[in-house]
Amino acid sequence: MPVPHRSPDSASTEAEIQALRTRLKQLEQAERELQATQELLRAVLDETPDYIVLKDRQGKFLLGNRPVAAFYGTTPEEMIGKDDSDFSASPAQMADIQRSVMEVLRSGQTQVVFEESTDDASGEVRFFKSIKKPFLGADGEPRVLVIAHDITDIRQAQARVAENERRLDSVLDSIGEAIWDWCIATGTVIHNGRWYEILGYMADDLSGSFEDFVRCVHPEDVAGVKAAIEQAIAGDGIYRHAHRMLHKNGNFIWVLDRSRVVERDADGRALRMVGSFADISEQRRYETQLREARQTAEAASRAKSDFLAHMSHEIRTPMNGIIGLSELALTQPLPPRTRDYLEQIHQSGRSLLGILNDILDQAKIEAGHLELVPGPFELATLLQDLRNLFSHTARAKGLKFDIQTEATLPSVLIGDALRLQQVLANLLSNAIKFTRHGHVELRLSDLETRERRIRLRWEVEDTGIGMDGATLQRLFKPFTQGDSSIARRFGGTGLGLSISRDLVALMGGTLHAESTPEVGSRFYFDLDLEIAASAREPITACDTPADRRARFTGARLLVAEDHPVNQRIIGDMLRLLGLQARMAANGREAIEQLEREPFDAVLMDVQMPELDGLAATRLIRDNPRWRDLPIIALTAGVTSHERERITASGMDGLISKPVTIDSLAATLAEWLPTRSTTVSPGPADPAATHPATSERINLERLSHNPVFDLSQLSWMGDEELTDLLASFHRTILPLRRDLDQALDQNRLDRAKTLMHNLKGMAGNFGALRLSSEADRLDQELAQQRYSPDTLAALYQALAEVLEALGD
DSSP: OOOOOHHHHHHHHHHHHHHHHEEEEHHHHHHHHHHHHHHHHHHHHHHSSSSEEEEOOOOOOOEOOOOOOOOOOOOOOHHHOOGGGGOOOOOHHHHHHHHHHHHHHHHOEEEEEEEEEEEETTEEEEEEEEEEEEOTTTSSOOOOEEEEEOOHHHHHHHHHHHHHHHHHHHHHHHHHEEEEEEETTOOOOOEEEHHHHHTTGGGGOOOOOOHHHHHHHHHHGGHHHHHHHHHHHTTTEEEEEEEEEEEEOEEEEEEEEEEEEEEOTTTTOEEEEEEEEEHHHHHHHHHHHHHHHHHHHHHHHHHHHHHHHHHHHHHHHHHHHHHHHHHHHHSSOHHHHHHHHHHHHHHHHHHHHHHHHHHHHHHHHEEEEEOOOOOEEEEHHHHHHHHHHHHHHHHHHHEEEEEEEEEOSSEEEEEEEHHHHHHHHHHHHHHTTTTSSSSSEEEEEEEEETTTEEEEEEEEEEOOOOOHHHHHTTTTTTOOOOSSSHHHHHHHHSSSHHHHHHHHHTOOOOOEEEEEEEEEEEEEEEEEEEEEESSOOHHHHHHHHHHHHHHHEEEEEEOOOOHHHHHHHHHHHHHTOOEEEESSSSSHHHHHHHSSSSSSSSEEEESOOSSOHHHHHHHHHSSGGTTSSSEEEEEEESSSHHHHHHHHHHEEEEEEOOOOOHHHHHHHHHHHHHOOOOOOOOTGGGGGSSSOOOOOOHHHHHHHTTTOOGGGGTTSSSHHHHHHHHHHHHTOOOOHHHHHHHHEEEOOHHHHHHHHHHHHHHHHTTTTHHHHHHHHHHHHHHOOOOOOHHHHHHHHHHHHHHHHHOO
């Protein structure tokens, strides 16, 4: 088959066509790439948060991205051919925008401008930082490319910062704070105007260095300031220091400097501290004046306390004689008229003591030094003491006096029994004083009991003169009574109720008063107290005086007291309680007595010549032999300072003067061991089955019995001596059996204790042979031995005493 013949022109045409096809493909590829580039550019334009537009010389939009279209509430396509005025721009803003475009086109330079745009509908104003770049389009026409960054949030933040700074400046100006900013690395310090103003300087007067600051500090305060700053830098970064700084006028002012480390490097080194100071010169002057005033007040208070302590001591010493001697005299048989005189003397002394105590208590209350001393107390004993105190006085006035309680009240409570008794005594004393006929009654009732606590109501009711409402309003004020005639008719200081109100408040209650003139009065208060005993037992009577004396019989006490009258009174009271007493006129004599013989306790007067009780007690406590020896203070000083000195010296207890038998017995019961032994006697001791009672003691027969020498007890009344001898009999009944038991068990120390106690007891009652035989056996037992003859002689003497006391 023949091949067609091609001419040279045909081949050339084919090559051209092929070239065209290739070029076409290249163009198509270029178009696709251009399209992709345009799409990418469009995406970039639309996704960037900035507003991007292209404008012609008239400000018409040639291009706009999606963010700016969204801002104008339209689409990029709708923006083409329009300008800003078509999208809510105000005429003034439009003019500014157009002027800006013309300026860029005229200058041919890229410009950065700050603009704002307001939404006509919402009124919202947005702020922009715009970059405007001029260039020529493909057609040779000038164009302006605008890239606007929305800085509204930044402008608002700047506005808030500016406002906060303005407010801070206002606050700092109002409080007068001086501000400083210290760059630690460079040592430069920047101050605000107030800093210079406080110190009287101008900004040009100082270089603004840390050294300038140090030069302004008082030389005596420089070390302290530097130490405080170094401690803050090394520690928690907080610096606070009061010091003096030099004013330009040459004077020093006080400032309070405060700062904090606000910047540290990666290694924790402090780079910057910012702080402030305030002028506190006036405050320091006030503090100085206040300190001086307080020192003056404290000096006056100390002088008042010293005066009260001295007055208390000076008054209580003679009162101790009056009350003590009259109390002792009333224990003896007396003609009725003499007894009446003595009772009135005794009552007057106690009334004077009450006034003195009220004055001292009021002073302590005013000074805020009165404190409660809570502890366990027997309710029955408290009420019995009140009955004993007021029964006689009420009967003497023809009044019915009664104490009413519920049968199921707890037997032991926790509280300050002394202050509670003081309140009730004040109320009862007033009730009896202001009642001419009828009754006075103390009532105690259980308001609520829960677990270990009880709420008790204490009421004192009388049928006395009563009070009107106006009198009740001023009733609890110190040194105040119902009216001026009350003091003339009834006497008194008017302090009792004021002190009682304050004491009840200290105990957690409120003292209330109700009254009707010529009908009577009712005082009451409620107290929450802790129940000490687990069981709720009926209230029972307290021990009899005879039982109380038996508790101490045979104990040996050393009494250090320089006043002869007080020696006589305290000695007689101790003997009345069944104790043996040795006297020392000062602390030195007391120590010498302790060196010579043993004692069960020491009663130590605080104020004595040569060596006072406090110094003597310290010397005694330094000796290991006497570290556990009970030492009880005798003092007329009742201030808190005096009590603190007594405790600090090493004393164990305290008895306030004037001393009474009851106060002695109560304190000694706390510090002396019980001497009596309550056991059932065995058949080997037949006398023990017939203990003597007061009715069986025959004083007439005993006075002629050679076994006893009762002459040393002749000062006692018959009834009291009979009770005391009966208690002595009950105490020594089980002695033989106890001694035999101790010897059988080879407990010679126990046997020696029995003999030591018996020696003292028998000597007190004039049973001289029994005392002598007990002493002989005591000495043998001290050498860890005893002889049958000595023991037999003791039992013989004991049998004679028991026979003399029995039927």
